[in-house]
Structures are given as C-alpha cells and as structure tokens.
Amino acid sequence: MTEHSLWRFSRALHRAINERQFDQIEPLIDEEVEWTIHGPVDLFPCFGARRGREAVLQVIRQIAERVRVHRFDRESIMLGVEAASSMLRYSLTLLETNKPVRVRLAHFAQFREGRLSSIRILIDSLELAEQTVYPPHMRTVAASA
Amino acid sequence: MTEHSLWRFSRALHRAINERQFDQIEPLIDEEVEWTIHGPVDLFPCFGARRGREAVLQVIRQIAERVRVHRFDRESIMLGVEAASSMLRYSLTLLETNKPVRVRLAHFAQFREGRLSSIRILIDSLELAEQTVYPPHMRTVAASA
Numbered sequence: 155m156t157e158h159s160l161w162r163f164s165r166a167l168h169r170a171i172n173e174r175q176f177d178q179i180e181p182l183i184d185e186e187v188e189w190t191i192h193g194p195v196d197l198f199p200c201f202g203a204r205r206g207r208e209a210v211l212q213v214i215r216q217i218a219e220r221v222r223v224h225r226f227d228r229e230s231i232m233l234g235v236e237a238a239s240s241m242l243r244y245s246l247t248l249l250e251t252n253k254p255v256r257v258r259l260a261h262f263a264q265f266r267e268g269r270l271s272s273i274r275i276l277i278d279s280l281e282l283a284e285q286t287v288y289p290p291h292m293r294t295v296a297a298s299a
Numbered sequence: 300m301t302e303h304s305l306w307r308f309s310r311a312l313h314r315a316i317n318e319r320q321f322d323q324i325e326p327l328i329d330e331e332v333e334w335t336i337h338g339p340v341d342l343f344p345c346f347g348a349r350r351g352r353e354a355v356l357q358v359i360r361q362i363a364e365r366v367r368v369h370r371f372d373r374e375s376i377m378l379g380v381e382a383a384s385s386m387l388r389y390s391l392t393l394l395e396t397n398k399p400v401r402v403r404l405a406h407f408a409q410f411r412e413g414r415l416s417s418i419r420i421l422i423d424s425l426e427l428a429e430q431t432v433y434p435p436h437m438r439t440v441a442a443s444a
Binding site: 192193194197229230231232234237238239240241258259260262274276277278279280281282283 | 337338339342374375376377379382383384386403404405407419421422423424425426427428
C-alpha cells in the first residue's frame with residue numbers, strides 16, 4: 155500500500171516552512187491548483203485565494219518568512235482515495251517577535267495523481283488575531299461596547 | 300443503499316434550530332456524545348465542550364433561541380462509513396436584532412449506529428465576532444495599534 159498523498163504533502167509543507175526548502179513541495183503541487191485560506195485578507199495578507207503552482211509557492215514562501223511550526227496535533231482526520239480533510243492544532247513561533255502562537259485550523263484537500271489540486275483552509279481567525287494583530291485590550295473594548 | 304447519517308442529522312438539526320422541533324434530533328444523538336464548538340466561550344456561551352445527549356440538546360436549544368438558518372452551502376465534504384466532515388457557508392438571522400450574519404464553519408462528525416457520537420466544529424470566529432459582539436470600529440482600533 156502506497157503512502158497517502160496527504161502525508162507526503164504535509165511533510166514537504168512543514169519542511170518548506172521550517173527550513174525554507176521548496177524542492178520537495180514544488181512537485182507535489184498541481185500546475186492548476188486552487189488554494190484558499192478563508193479569513194480576513196486585510197489583517198493577514200497570506201490569506202485569500204490563489205490559483206496556480208507559482209502563486210501557491212509564493213504564499214508558502216510568505217508563510218515561511220513569518221512563522222516556524224513548533225508542533226502540531228491532528229485532532230480529526232478523514233482520508234479518501236485522492237482527498238483528505240483534517241483539523242489541526244498548531245503551535246507556531248512568529249519570527250518577527252519570537253512569540254509563540256497557538257491556532258486551530260481545518261483543511262479540505264484534493265489530490266490529482268499525487269499532487270495537490272485544491273485546498274480550502276479555515277482558521278480560527280479571532281484566536282489568531284488576538285495573538286498577533288489585535289491589541290490586548292481588544293476584548294475589553296468589545297465587552298464594554 | 301441507505302441514506303448517510305449526516306443527511307438525516309443535518310435535516311433534523313436545521314429543523315430543531317428553525318422550528319424548535321426537537322423530536323427528530325433527539326434520537327439521532329448518542330447518549331454519550333462528545334460535542335465541541337471551538338472558539339471563544341466568553342464571547343459565545345454556546346461554544347465549548349459538552350458531553351452527553353442532554354447537554355447537547357441544551358446547546359441546540361440555546362442556538363435555536365438565537366438564530367435562524369436562512370441558507371447554507373456545503374463547500375467541501377467527505378463521507379466515510381460512519382464519519383463525515385464538511386465545510387459550510389451559513390447565512391443566518393440573529394433573532395434578537397433581526398440582523399443577517401454570514402459565517403463559515405468546518406465540522407468533523409462520527410456516528411455510531413446512525414447516531415452522532417462525536418463532533419468538533421471550527422468557526423471563523425473573527426468573522427462571527429465582527430458581525431455580532433464587536434463594535435464596527437474594532438478593526439480600525441486594531442490597525443492603528
């Protein structure tokens with residue numbers, strides 16, 4: 155039994171982010187890939203929709219410039235023939251401030267001949283915003299509004 | 300071929316929320332169900348972990364008191380023998396203010412003998428907070444911080 159495409163892609167993605175080595179990830183991305191990270195693009199420029207291998211490699215490079223993956227736990231997973239979805243809890247380090255950030259995300263991925271052909275990622279964006287771009291008093295402001 | 304448990308559960312859940320009819324949903328929930336909506340419990344008391352049919356029915360009642368489901372689009376889906384995951388885009392109405400709210404979520408569900416035995420739900424919580432509890436100037440505050 156061959157390894158599921160998700161495992162190969164996941165390993166290559168984390169290597170790209172943590173070691174800025176893009177040689178393994180590039181051949182695992184379909185030329186016509188559709189990629190979306192749902193969430194506030196104005197707060198997180200890495201978010202949003204991208205189409206095509208070059209655009210996706212560029213986003214992965216942008217992510218690699220901002221964070222390191224410290225660890226991740228896969229809380230839920232479903233594997234299909236050329237599909238995979240999972241929910242993950244990431245512990246990251248923000249490179250700019252060296253600050254730890256924890257964030258949960260879910261992804262739905264499709265593969266074609268072992269290459270990523272589409273992926274949608276949903277992130278707990280408030281959790282992320284509160285640890286990065288929002289000031290600490292934000293929730294107090296909200297509570298008193 | 301019998302209908303997948305997800306479809307039956309989804310129909311009964313939306314009927315429970317929109318019509319406050321809980322007779323269909325109750326027998327579709329395992330007595331020992333584990334239920335989690337990830338996100339800020341202090342902002343949204345319906346969020347968090349619940350265990351057991353009664354606790355879950357209570358959360359569904361709380362949700363039914365706050366929102367109506369106007370429509371939903373299933374953007375991604377994976378079905379297994381007794382498992383299902385999907386990403387959904389909901390258009391809701393907040394009953395208190397009659398305000399429309401759009402929110403995206405992902406869920407991972409397990410069924411046992413056709414009954415929901417566990418579910419994890421991840422919501423784009425910033426999108427939800429900005430349309431409900433956060434004041435309109437919130438993002439400006441964040442941007443200038």
